Amino acid sequence: MTQALDIQHTLTKKIKPDEDKLGFGIHFTDHMFILDYTADKGWHQPRIIPYQPIVLDPAAKVFHYGQTVFEGLKAYKTEDGRILLFRPEQNLQRLNRSNERLSIPYLDEELALDALKQLIVVDQDWIPSKAGTSLYIRPFIIATEALLGVAPSTRYQFMIIMSPVGPYYSEGVNPVKIFVESQYVRAVNGGVGEAKTAGNYAAGLKAQEGATDKGYSQVLWLDGVHRKYIEEVGSMNVFFKINGTVHTPALNGSILDGITRKSIIQLLKHWNIPVVERTISIEELYEHHAKGELEEAFGTGTAAVISPIGELNWQDQKISLNGGQTGELSTKLYQTLTGIQNGILPDPFNWMVEATAISSHS
Structure with missing residues (x-):
């Protein structure tokens, strides 16, 4: 046309x-x-x-x-x-x-x-x-x-x-504190969670207000059926580094297919870092932390690119990730992606x- x-x-x-x-x-x-x-x-x-x-x-x-x-x-x-x-x-x-x-x-x-x-x-x-x-x-x-x-x-x-x-x-890429939301849900499979539409964001405002009142930067969303499987963090996709492998919730019809998410997965594969898209429960995440296996966590999106997670609070159980510091992988991903975006680093992916x-x- x-x-x-x-x-x-x-x-x-x-x-x-x-x-x-x-x-x-x-x-x-x-x-x-x-x-x-x-x-x-x-x-x-x-x-x-x-x-x-x-x-x-x-x-x-x-x-x-x-x-x-x-x-x-x-x-x-x-x-x-x-x-x-x-x-x-x-x-x-x-x-x-x-x-x-x-x-x-x-x-x-x-x-x-x-x-x-x-x-x-x-x-x-x-x-x-x-x-x-x-x-x-x-x-x-x-x-x-x-x-x-x-x-x-x-x-x-x-x-x-x-x-x-x-x-x-x-002041640079600093870890944020995240409240795990157990009452409200953002979206369900079959709804409009995978679409970028205004209602998805309106649905998250109440929970975000509550998290802010408790001193947290964002909400970690759990699935709308079982209230146990991790979906997104705020309006970003989320990644977890466990025992050297990076895990991210698989696209399931209620999770946005993020372009930064897609790019991060491509970068990790390019670096030969194992990356898995799968269903991840909040209980499993806490178990990995208890065993000392949860090394890093971060959100990804257009606005922030990479947002490291320094603390999680699920049902009043608080855990600190990587000593509350920005992880090595989070830093490398942020510097590489922003370097490509600004034309400073080579762009092997066109x-x-x-x-x-x-x-x-x-």
């Missing part, structure tokens, strides 16, 4: 924030991308416009039935001035898998990637260059049909907004995609 991309440049550029005070998802670039969908035309009218509020009818289905999906990825500026994206085709493939689960029409991935590159080129001055910074990119789709009947929408908008962000950790304007859609 080839459609002319209309670009409307802003007449009033924003003042860019101090790169030392970016935070995460606070500031937004000068422009955004929009693509419309109607049942009769399909996806149409791709355009880049000045960043602005959107106007929706109060009856828009996104507000009432949560028909929405999103993605998150980053762009990096290298020392030689190139703009690199980390595995963007994986994000768009996953977006379409989420679309399928939420009954949202298939999105042309090539068109979306071209539009994303065009948007980055238009706002390339917003990509921070300081170490640890990047341009966070949020593609999302919302159902816009103004009709309260419970059925898939016949109208949608696909949008991309971007935000310059600082390092997720202001993960990085250079962002340049695509003339076929302009």
